[in-house]
Amino acid sequence: MRNLLSICLIALLFACNNNASKHAAKDSTITKEDDNSKADDITMQEVEGVYQGTLPCADCPGIATTIQLNEDSTFLIEQVYKDRNKGSAFYSLGTWSLSDSIVSLKGIKDGPSMYKATLNGLQQLDMQGKEIVSTGNLNFNLPRVANKSFNTKSNIPLEGMFVYYADSHLLTVCATGKTYPVELTKETVNMEKDYSALKKKDKEALLVNVEGTFEFRPSMEGDKQVLTFVVRKFIKFLPGEKCK
Structure with a gap:
């Protein structure tokens, strides 16, 4: 009887240890998967x-x-x-x-x-x-490089909807749908003249072809730097047309 009881106790202990090992292995697997998911979790x-x-x-x-x-x-x-x-x-x-x-x-x-x-x-x-x-x-x-912006090698050609009113120059880039203030330059003055002659109503947006660069400039209100489009070359307006 003593031998039989000893054998039963040994078998029970072995079964418990084996079951605990399986749970530990399962927990280890879950932890590893969680670590991998965190490694792949990257935000915009x-x-x-x-x-x-x-x-x-x-x-x-x-x-x-x-x-x-x-x-x-x-x-x-x-x-x-x-x-x-x-x-x-x-x-x-x-x-x-x-x-x-x-x-x-x-x-x-x-x-x-x-x-x-x-x-x-x-x-x-x-x-x-x-x-x-x-x-x-x-x-x-x-x-990846350290900066969040860079100086382009040459001017960027683009199309956009241009509006000029109350000394404000705004350009909505067709490719992105985003609107940027336009730096006042000699080319911008030429755009103003053509825009005033072509517009049919106040604040009318006209499609324009230009070349320039995106640069940070002080905002009109406060000291904050805002991304601005600097027109280096005014090409032409396309009245009556919209962004494709």
Whole structure:
């Protein structure tokens, strides 16, 4: 009887220990999954900023690329194809969103528009949003830089709806739908004259083609710096037309 009782106690203790080990392993798995989910949990505020690097190019040494993701959900991309077009820069504007650490750029007509976001950079994905598998030593990463804005290499061509009234110049960019104050320059004065001659009513918005840069300027009220569009070249108004 004593031997039988000892055997039963040993079996019971073994079963309890085995069950506890299974629960511990399960808890460990849950903790690991939770840690991974936290690692992938990145917010738009954390992604905002400027990313720069050289991305692969099919028929050139590389594409010097700068992507600026703004806090108002707009983006600006500057691309310079090395050894092509005499170093000319190409620009894209639009709006961006973030889902499951994937940055999606709305407004890109040709080429990849999705990037995997981390706290340190962006990784370019293919047209379907999948990671690019390269057989060569190609780099698809754009590291983050310290600044949240950058100086463009040249003027940015764009279309927008322009309004001038009470000494205020406002431009709503077609590609983003965002409205910016316009810096008073010689080109802006030329725009004022044409606008006054073409408008049919007060505060009428007219479609305009311009070239310029986005820069921070003091606001008209207070010392706050606001993002402003500086017209470097006024091209023409397109009366009667709207943003496409």
